[in-house]
Amino acid sequence: MTLIVGLGNPTKQYENTRHNVGFMLIDLLKSPEFIDVSSAKFQGELYKFKNTLLLKPQTYMNLSGNSVKAVNDFYKPDRIIVIHDDLDLNFGAVRFKKGGSSGGHNGIKSIDNLIGNDYERVRIGIGRKGNAANFVLGEFSQAEKEYLDKILIHCKEAVVELLKSDINAISQKFSIKKGVEI
Template sequence: MHLIVGLGNPGSEYALNRHNVGFMVVDELIHRLEPAKINKASFKGELFRHKNIFLLKPLTYMNRSGESVAAVKNFYKIALDDIIVIHDDLDLGLGALRFKKGGSSGGHNGLKSLDSSIGQDYLRIRFGIGRPSSKEEVIKYVLSNFTPKELECIRPSLQKAADAALALTKEDLDSVRSRYSQKPLKCD
């Protein structure tokens, strides 16, 4: 049993935000797999199941994502090693993909929430969104929409991140890292 979690904020006003790439990747998986939806309010999220894979979009807003993930993890008794979290990463250029297990939250509030709710040793797909020119602009930047040109440019990265998430349900981290890691895209 595996749980693939996309981090993001619920609501149409956030749908195309840089902070919502996790939701975008899970949406790609939902489109591909056509999983069954599980309606259970205590999960505090949109949960889907395809065979032995659960797909989750927490609806608790980013800063409380851990509540939703912990509810699903505990109900289905999913091991921490079998949780894959897809999130935006300011430290990677646009469209870059990196993979790791555990580690610090790097200031990401969604990861901080997960770390305090379930621990740190889950698998992570880090999706690069680039960084604004000044630290004061970070919040505004992550909550801003991708431009139409950027969305078109990152579409292959969204698909590749979805491929990687599925691969992590069957393969070890090193194998997935060697096949799916990618440098930032040139979207000019």
């Protein structure tokens, strides 16, 4: 079984913010075949189809690990893939890795603290401007919105392929190194 986690913050207030690209990608991946298996014990929206779970933690970013740990403890997936925004990558850059440091991302830190860092990551670049906290909780600019759908569709294709392949092959095929000049 594979658990795919998209990081973000719940509520309408954060719906279109940079920090929520993980949630946005889960929404794209969630086809009608996925059944809602959410439960209070999972602290998140959880969907299942065959051997794939899609999770949107509802704990707010800094406590994402609580939800991931609850689902991990119950379903014991063989593989975990976490999708998240990355301030250190230019807007539109996409990278893939397994393990490594959190890079200061509080959602990743929370997961690492509770289950370790032996999972795969899809890092979606959002760039960095000004105060990091305000920036990640801000909405995409109009210019960014014009590219966002293309970036998310590219990432969806990558994740679908990742389910059938390994992180190194997907990294070579789907990484976008420079991102988009905005």
